[in-house]
Amino acid sequence: xxxxxxxxxxxxxxxxxxxxxxxxxxxxxxxxxxxxxxxxxxxxxxxxxxxxxxxxxxxxxxxxxxxxxxxxxxxxxxxxxxxxxxxxxxxxxxxxxxxxxxxxxxxxxx
Amino acid sequence: xxxxxxxxxxxxxxxxxxxxxxxxxxxxxxxxxxxxxxxxxxxxxxxxxxxxxxxxxxxxxxxxxxxxxxxxxxxxxxxxxxxxxxxxxxxxxxxxxxxxxxxxxxxxxxx
Numbered sequence: 001x002x003x004x005x006x007x008x009x010x011x012x013x014x015x016x017x018x019x020x021x022x023x024x025x026x027x028x029x030x031x032x033x034x035x036x037x038x039x040x041x042x043x044x045x046x047x048x049x050x051x052x053x054x055x056x057x058x059x060x061x062x063x064x065x066x067x068x069x070x071x072x073x074x075x076x077x078x079x080x081x082x083x084x085x086x087x088x089x090x091x092x093x094x095x096x097x098x099x100x101x102x103x104x105x106x107x108x109x110x
Numbered sequence: 111x112x113x114x115x116x117x118x119x120x121x122x123x124x125x126x127x128x129x130x131x132x133x134x135x136x137x138x139x140x141x142x143x144x145x146x147x148x149x150x151x152x153x154x155x156x157x158x159x160x161x162x163x164x165x166x167x168x169x170x171x172x173x174x175x176x177x178x179x180x181x182x183x184x185x186x187x188x189x190x191x192x193x194x195x196x197x198x199x200x201x202x203x204x205x206x207x208x209x210x211x212x213x214x215x216x217x218x219x220x221x
Contacts (some may be wrong), residue, residue, distance in 0.1 A: 043212030
């Protein structure tokens, strides 16, 4: 059974304090590892897709990396507006087969 | 602006009543999905549809029903048979192997 585990569950950072969120996965035939941002009361917003080990993608203060077992979302010098829940998901098989983690709730304090 | 519209944002119902959640997209995506989100759990797939007039059960379809009469629309009915209907419901769409594109959800409370 496919599984995606995110850690930590919650993370509190001072503004400017860089850190990383972890996503461990066991997904058979991984076709893509997805990162989403979700604000309270809203739907997830797509951030990145990573397809193969060694791949990296960046967007503003966020950088996502992928190994054969894990993905990391690195946040450099975060700002309060980066506060959100970050979801990781693994896609396999048909495009309806996406397994989501439970998310990391990030709070950035001014 | 292209996107997915879910309505209403909040919905309150009494136990024993069926309720229908609306989902409309203008992205011209072939595939549409319904997910349920509960605190401390990952998103779980309820139903999905790859083409008009065809849909398949996801992991937690019991107590739910859907229809796909138009490409743009994929309503979800939460029936009285659903044991634990209070949740945040998310509709999504995609093309081929592209990432899911989500609406802003409907929060259903059943008392």
